[in-house]
Amino acid sequence: MSEEKEGNQHVYRVQGFTCANCAGKFEKNVKDIPGVGDxxxxxxASKISVTGDASIEELEKAGAFxxxxIIHERSRKQSSDKREEAVEEKIPFYKKYTTLLYxxxxxxxxxLSLFVNSDDNVVTILLFLTSMLVGGLSLFKVGFQNLLKLEFDMKTLMTVAVIGGAIIGEWAEVAVVVILFAISEELERFSMDRARNSIRSLMNIAPKEALVRRNGQEIMVPVEDISVGDIMxxxxxxxxxMDGKVISGHTSVNQAAITGESVPVEKTADDEVFAGTLNEEGLIEVQITKLVEDTTIAKIIHLVEEAQGERAPSQAFVDKFAKYYTPIIMVIALLVAIVPPLFFAGSWETWVYQGLAVLVVGCPCALVISTPISIVSAIGNAAKKGxxxxxxxxxxxIGSLKAIAFDKTGTLTKGVPAVTDYKVLEEGKNQKELLSIITALEYRSQHPLASAIMKKADAENVAYSDINVEDFSSITGKGIKGKINNVLYYIGSPTLFNELLSSNKFDKDLEDEILTLQKQGKTAMVVGTEDQLLAIIAVADEVREVSKEVIKKLHKAGIQETIMLTGDNQSTANAIGRHVGVSNVQAELMPEDKLNFIKQLTVSHKKVAMVGDGVNDAPALAASTVGIAMGGAGTDTALETADVALMGDDLSKLPFTVKLSRKALNVIKANITFAISIKLIALLLVVPGWLTLWIAILSDMGATLIVALNSMRLMRVKE
Incomplete structure (x- = not known):
């Protein structure tokens, strides 16, 4: 992506975050840099946006703890790419964890010295002390600085506990606590990196260079140097x-990386193609339509990274809870250490030890990472599925939705009219010959349904464009007419033929047949001459094959009401509504009516989603709890307007999204409950005096590991 600026805003990538608390402290330090506004x-996403002026050195100093x-996000400048690659290069295990291994x-x-000598032997103490200093030097530096500033976080708690443990002579346990805390931090870093990598892997989808034709020559050009209008x-x-438009060639393209579609899509002239997709069959020439930083994949990565930074309600709760939690733990630890000796004749050594163990238990690692890893894992998984x-x-x-409203055209239906019925009424009349006459007339019409008839003729290899039509004219509101081979043909509504023909030619059976087609939501047209009926042809906006199954799955998943919103007449709307299985149909609506209905629905159901195409449904999408746009790939409006975009124009992804959201909600709740419960259980061990530093740090590390693994399960949720 390109360098991002809003006024004087710069975006930087950050390497080395171990915890959310550290991220918060880094943000505060950066805000204190002279010249930084915010x-x-x-x-x-492991990024920081800085408003104002700050050098890389100043930022790294702010994160020195x-x-x-820090790497400036300038993917168009290769110098920064090299530095980022250098920072992110694979480091052998033994080199990465040298300090921990020592x-x-x-x-x-x-x-070994403890068994050979004794626990108060100088050599034994020095070995444990060396182990503590080697494994926890960075911890102690930050902890001491925090103490001086009266800032209380995990590292402050650990530093106080380690100092206290050393004072009362618990050298072995304190050394183990330091090492286990270091391992716990590495586990936290590893799990967060795994979650982040689910998005970073998207960055490597698109090639870094392309074959471009310039001045009659074909040359490989870095994507940063490719301009709009170049031929790839x-x-x-x-x-x-790169994103572009096919100008020659025919192929099928695997778009799974962008849209989540499992089946390759046919591409011919004027079709859009996206960076990061795979050309499977033919050679194609593509005219570039977007710069590298504006491609669909670049926008997806940017929007997903921004999404990861948006605080979910549960994250806001955890942040608020953690703010008060650490000081409370310090007060509890102090009370545990001094109350029993002062008022109940307890042993100072025993209860100071218990107080130190409370400090260690108090480290909120598991609680702090319970939500971010879940959110990042789920959003990353969703992005990969389109x-x-x-x-x-x-x-x-999404996980708490009670009702979902669907726009009909382009959402539950394909948004493209198609011929559904074609019946020749005149015995012995050649079907293809009559279809060529019908299409020749419709070819000259501007009616929206004409394209459906032309598509049918093309599909059946029926010629029509060369047929000579004389005296062609439109009969306003009723149909069209034209002369072919000196015969005047009419195509139009049943009303038109009721006027043209005598009543005995337009019999009851035919009327019933036309009425049945209309009840099915189809537009029925009659073909004939002034004295003869030749055919009936019906056209309708085809319902998506998956719509019925999607609605069924949503009802099964507990969505209380599904509503179809449309501007169509009530009978057409009812027919389509019955077919797909929605629980409510609202027809003959103007855009403002859709907006008002969504507002009413929000009052009755609280949590409501609106699914539409992101253009004419924008007001309704904005008014709903969650706006879901169809066909986000290549559609800027959908990407900007909606809260959720189904990239492949694939409605079948909606039940998966609901399932993933509910799973994420359950995981977050389970994580928070478990993280708090394990702390409470460990704290209760203080009452009988059973809490030890070992139990304290193992409960903290175990909780962190379990919460991280539980969160990462969201990366594997399937459709």
């Missing part, structure tokens, strides 16, 4: 590097 950390590395080695030697050549088996969720708040809202 700063906002996106922990999920966590040894953070610390464990000294700990092992300390225990894509061979079979190659990935498409569903773009634009924030944690919408992910949570």
């Amino acid at each position: 700063a906002n950390v996106n922990f999920g 966590e040894n953070l590395k 610390s464990i080695t000294f700990l092992a030697l300390g225990y 050549i894509v061979r079979p088996g190659q990935k498409i590097a 569903v773009l969720v634009k924030g944690g708040i919408y992910l949570e809202e």
